[in-house]
Each structure stands twice: as C-alpha cells, then as structure tokens.
Amino acid sequence: MKLNNKVALITGASQGIGRAIALNLASEKINLALVGRNEAKLKTVADECIKFGVRVKIxxxxxxxxxxxxxxxxxxKxxxxxxxxxxxxxGTYANGNPFESNLKDWDYALDLNFKAVYHLTNQALKLISENDDxxxxNISSIAGQMTYKGGEIYCATKYAVRAYSNCLFESVREKNIKVTCIFPGYVNTEMGRGENLDESKMIQPDDIALTVNSFLKTPLTACQTEIVIRPQRTPYK
Ligand SMILES: NC(=O)c1ccc[n+]([C@@H]2O[C@H](COP(=O)([O-])OP(=O)(O)OC[C@H]3O[C@@H](n4cnc5c(N)ncnc54)[C@H](OP(=O)(O)O)[C@@H]3O)[C@@H](O)[C@H]2O)c1
Structure with missing residues (x-):
C-alpha cells in the first residue's frame, strides 16, 4: 500500500517496539495516533516523530x-x-501459576493483551473500511507459537491474538485490508531484557519496525498473515 499521508494508530507507543514502529512510520510520512498510559513518554515520542514533518496526536x-x-x-476520527x-x-508479561487463587494478573493480561485487541479492531474497522486499503x-509473541512451564497467562493471551488475527484476515481480506500477526522472540526492550540475556544478541526494536514497514509495502496482491522473528544468534549468556 502507499504509505505517504496515511494515518496509523499505534498502541504501546511510549517505548520499546511501539516507539520504534512510530519512528519508522513517521519516516515514511505516515501521520500518527499514539496510545499508551504514560503521557510524558508519549509526548517525547511524538516530539521525535514530528521532526519527520508528520501530524502526531497522543x-x-x-x-x-x-x-x-x-x-x-x-x-x-x-x-x-x-x-x-x-x-x-x-502488552504486558505475566507468569502464570495454576495453583494461585488471586487471578487479578490473569484478568489484567487477558484484558490488555487480548480483549483490547479485538475491541480496538472492531472500533477501528469502522474507520479503516472507509478507505480503499x-x-x-497484531504483535503476538513466540509465546503465541510455543508453550512453556509458567506461560499459562502469557501464552494463552498470545495464542488468542494469533487465532483472532488469522480469522480476522479471512473476514476483511476482500476489503483490501491486510492483516498480519508478528511473533517475536526476545526483543531488547524493558519487557524483554533479563540478567541471563545478552542485549546485543537480542532482536532490536528497530528490527520489528523494519518488518512492519516491509509488510505495509507488500503489493496489494499478497499478505504475510504470520511473521515469526527469532534472534539470529542465541541471546542466552
Ligand atoms: N520484548 C520482548 O521480548 C517481546 C517479545 C515478543 C512479544 N513482545 C510483545 O511486544 C509488545 C510490546 O512490548 P515491548 O517489548 O515493546 O514492551 P515495553 O517496552 O514494556 O512496552 C510496552 C508498551 O505497552 C504500553 N502499555 C502497557 N500497559 C498498557 C496499558 N494498560 N494501556 C496502554 N498501554 C499499555 C506501555 O506504555 P505505558 O507504560 O505508557 O502504558 C509501552 O508503551 C507487547 O505486546 C509484548 O507482549 C515483546
């Protein structure tokens, strides 16, 4: 699709992967609606994006x-x-312990990682459908492709995003709306970093932004419905 002067809404744009995607799309002259909880951080990202000559609202x-x-x-609108x-x-990360009785973390992760995705998509489609394309x-995770001990909450939410995304593609493809689900491994962000990981070997936020950029530039005749991104080398120390 042609990117120049389009409008993109990015959630979780105040830092990490969302910030990198915002800056990349701003460099393509896409106007931006940036969402997150931290107003000061959103404003900083917006100020960086505005330097590319685009309109940005937080x-x-x-x-x-x-x-x-x-x-x-x-x-x-x-x-x-x-x-x-x-x-x-x-999105948020949470470890799942199936024996615990306080399920607040589970409900919060489902609300943010999954329910917000379909609520936002439902509402946004009203506007997106008015265009020609x-x-x-949807940013899932490698945890949306494989399970592990302690991954009860996070994997469940990210598998849900994967299922939703693939069904959504079938529902909107005839309207020329592309849908993809991206499944990154460890990304060098606040959420991804850990003592046992070498940051220089992790996927960088800009790597995800480049993937989004290339997806958007795919000709109208094709759509990568699932994109798995793994660190080239193992990031474990
Ligand atoms: N880092 C990884 O290794 C990795 C791997 C695979 C997938 N992912 C996925 O990538 C996505 C982005 O994560 P990241 O690595 O960039 O993490 P991050 O640096 O922690 O950023 C998370 C973003 O989500 C926003 N956010 C968190 N809770 C929110 C809420 N309740 N309402 C609105 N915004 C909220 C945060 O902004 P505020 O704090 O301003 O709200 C922030 O902008 C997530 O869906 C994550 O699951 C990450």
Missing part, C-alpha cells in the same frame, strides 16, 4: 479498561478524519 489511556476504546476511536493502519502492540498488525 492519547494517554489504559487500554485494559476496554470501555474507553470507543471514545478513543471517536477522538482519532475527530482529529484525523481517517485511519488506515492499526498496530495492536501494547488498510492494514492491521
């Missing part, structure tokens, strides 16, 4: 409260009158 919001999502899309690209990136990019 929407500080806790997406785990899905009741706020319809008014978010109303605000984006009022500010830009258009939307072509949705990047569902905001569009794209929805």
């Amino acid at each position: 929407y500080p919001l806790d997406l785990a409260d899905t009741s706020k999502i319809p008014s978010l899309i109303e605000s984006v 009022a500010d830009f009158n258009s939307l072509s690209v949705l990047v569902n990136n905001a 569009g794209a929805i990019i």
